Amino acid sequence: MKALQVSRLTKSYGSVPVLKGVSLELEGGERVALMGPSGSGKSTLLNCIGGIDRPDGGSIQVGDIQLEQLDEEGRCHLRRDTVSTVFQFFHLLPTLSVRENIEFPLRLQNIDSKERGERVTKLIEEVGIEKRAVAFPHELSGGEMQRVAIARALTIRPRLILADEPTGNLDSRTGESILDLLESLSDHYEIAMLVVTHSREVTRICSRVVEMRDGALLEEVTA
């Protein structure tokens, strides 16, 4: 089954069209880079796929879930159970520790504390931040914060990860290691990943690169 199917998606803000009939598909475990200049509609597309924004037309299917059929509550559950997001600015909850941040989505899912503990401990090891588990976000470096954000995104074992400039706020060396981490975890858990980026470096972990311009997808560029 396909991880993501977007078909003829349209969206306007007022009289300004932002998405003009975008269609896109991702296979399970596939990683696709979405490139394009600022204002081309990349983030809007991500928001529509994540259910944060509603498209004006077209359809989105994540796994076997048809987004148009979901109400607000259903979209929240989509993000809670199926789709995770990794942001450029990490967006960790500042008053929660590293461990609590990673655990948070599991709490939303009402997973019992034993299972939560096991899953979080394993993920902390996998992303390599064992020594920082009790630290708070403001005590972490950028790379560490992004590792926490990735662990948080993986904790619910999503079908799809939406990554918005995951290395955009990191130096190149740290960015490299984050990309390696995303690649290995995506392979390991067979999670599809749509990565919005301006960086050609990011495309090295993607099987396909699609370019967006003025709200429309251009011809696919093979990575």
Next chain:
Amino acid sequence: MREWKLTAVLLLIVALGVAVFLSIRLANKAAVSGFGMFTESLTGQSDYLIRPKAGDIPNESLSILRRELGGIPLGLFPVFEISGTISGEETVLRVMGLDLVAMQNVANYSQGVAAPQSNARGDDSGPSFLERGDLVFSGMAFSEAREIAVGETFILVLGDRRIEVEMGGILPENPNLPSIPENLLLVDLPALQEMSGRIGVSRIEVRFPNGEFRKGIEEEAAAKLAEVAEANDWLLETPAQRKDSVTQMSAAFRLNLTILSGLALLVGTYLIMQAMEAAVIKRRAEMAVLRSLGVTPAEIRKTWLLEGLATGVIGSALGVMIGIGLAQGMVGAIGRTVNTLYYETTSNAIRPEPGEIAFSMGFGVLASLVAVLVPARDAAMTPPAQMMRQGSPGGGLVLLRKRWLGVVLVLIGWASAMLPPWISVSGSIVPVGGYLASVFVVVGGSILIGALFRPVAKLLKWLGQKGSALRNYTASHLAKPAGRHLLTAAGLAVAIGMSAAMGILVASFESTLTAWIGQILKADLYVSGGGASSVENRSTLTKDTWQRIEAMPGVEGADVLNQYRIMIDGKETVLGASDYNDDPSRTLKMIWLNPPADTSERNLLGPEGDIYPSWISESFSRRFSVGKGDSLELPTPVGVKELRVNGVYADYGNEAGMLVMHRSFTREWFGDDEVTQMALYLREGEDAERVAEAVRGEFPSLQVRTNARLREDSLRIFHQTFAVTYALEGIAVLIAVSGLGLALAGLLIERKSELTTLKSLGATRREIASGAMTEGLGIAVVGMAGGLSMSFVLGWILIDVINPQSFGWTLTYRVPWSMFMVLTIATLIAAGLVAYVVGYRNAEVKSDQED
């Protein structure tokens, strides 16, 4: 849009604080200034008042005065004042007897209310008071309220007398003066003396002639008047002095109201402070840019102070407008309390005095400036780099995080409570130490409550173990409270603390009063004259009347009491002349604070030579600094008598104090065998209601109340007294809860990025709202816990420091647990609802607003 809303709420908070403060002051002033104002104007601007120290001034005093003053051309106007009522009504009327002939002969009455014409109808058709002794005159309000037209008759009740009188005319209003009060009746003086069966006058008003002549005689006349007053043991006062000495009686009550009104402003100050702090945090980046462009910290501070000033001025101006309207609504309630407890007051219209408005505006502006001072300092001092850094913890307000300072302030408060009261030049007692202690405890306590956030957060976290992600997340915010959390909880704690402390005071008062009433009200029936509502309204039962009642079937015995308003050391107090019953089963059951040592001391009958035995109330003891064993000089119409104090008893009936003697002495000194009250003891098995009906049947003008009814009435008056207090407390809590909503709204706006994260993680709008509700409840729990803890200390200060010093009453400390429960539940429900709504509204983050 949100900025606009926040600014509006901020202005509203300042406005509400100032409005409450101003309205209380204006209403207070109007209610109190009603006293004397009309009396002064009635006889046209008196220059002096001559009053007796005890009893009435004999009729012949007028000729004594004229003789002593020789040829000095003064206007002397005797006034006889008495209270009464109209048959079938309970409203107390002031019935004033004036020498109407003399008033008509005085040329210049343009400044006062015109005396009624001899024919008040203004034509020749009606009777004249010169011919008829049953004519009364009133203002239009009296006539309209009762639909009594000129020429119609009605029954006027004076003590135990019922007199049919005729409305002789309507007094014309003077547009320069307050309207004539509804409860005033004017009668020709000799006619009123005849109606009431009393001779003598209450006072003589003295007026100097106007014009050039006045200056020449002013000094000489004043000196001569003082000499005559001294020789006759009278009091000579200017109307202003008289007004001061009377309104002094309610000074403590009014001061308490003013302090309570200040509470609203204090709570408002906390809220403005947190709103300003929020504004500072919100505009950190903007300030960082300004700093990086070379703007100095001093200039930034100045900008914020200007903003605080503008908020203060605009909010206060708005508050003044609201306050004037509010005051008009309040004056009636305060007036009723003053009427019930202290003295007759007639004013029902407030006057928006420029001085009061300026004072309240100044207070509002000052509170706004104080509120903005600390955030402004923070804003100016924070380095630009820190301001620009993402996620840097917002809000300094370091003072609120210094727990040691809280401990020091509370300790200073405790030490202040030990200070003796301050006695002003006018003799009023101000419990400065108590008030200082309250302020220190409130400020210190509001710093210390910050320590409660951690345990509350831990509790929430523990509850959150069961799975609620948002509860856990909320707990994490409360564990590291921002300045806004601290300020909001402090504002709530102050409002709750002071309201609960007033609750403790009221409960203690009520419990003490109930026990006292239960102890002293042992008789079956209580009888008093019609139109008597307090000591001020002396309304009597003649000897014939009270002896006939005593002899009625079913009555086994009676205690009688005659009360006189007297002056000791220039201060008004009450002399109670009691003819108490010696039957041990029904003897007056006093609650002694310092009891008579033995039966001989308890007995008020046995004078030792020229020294007469007496008891005094606790308030009397405090006001005149006398105790058991001390001597006292009592002014009487037959000269000064020396008394010895044999005991001090608890009395919550009046704060002017009471001196009790046996009536056998006062009957002789005052030449008066009348009584003001009777307590009847019925024979075994007699039905109190039946006997009451019998007494009413025979003496329809008297007030006859059963024991149960009197208790009910006493408690009703008690609750009425505190009605304004309850309203003020409600406003303070309302402001605090609104502040909680405002604070949460601000916090959520600041956390927009976190809300986006929560939504991206799958949190629903309802879950986010529930999280906000939990956070609001967490703050409310801290505020409640801190406020209630504070209230125990504040309650102690009110009961053991302020109250004994202000009123001289010893109260038993009682905590109104049920009221606390209601206050807690109501506040938590209100806080939870406000927080949920604020959370729900702010949880809707539009994608185009996101990163």
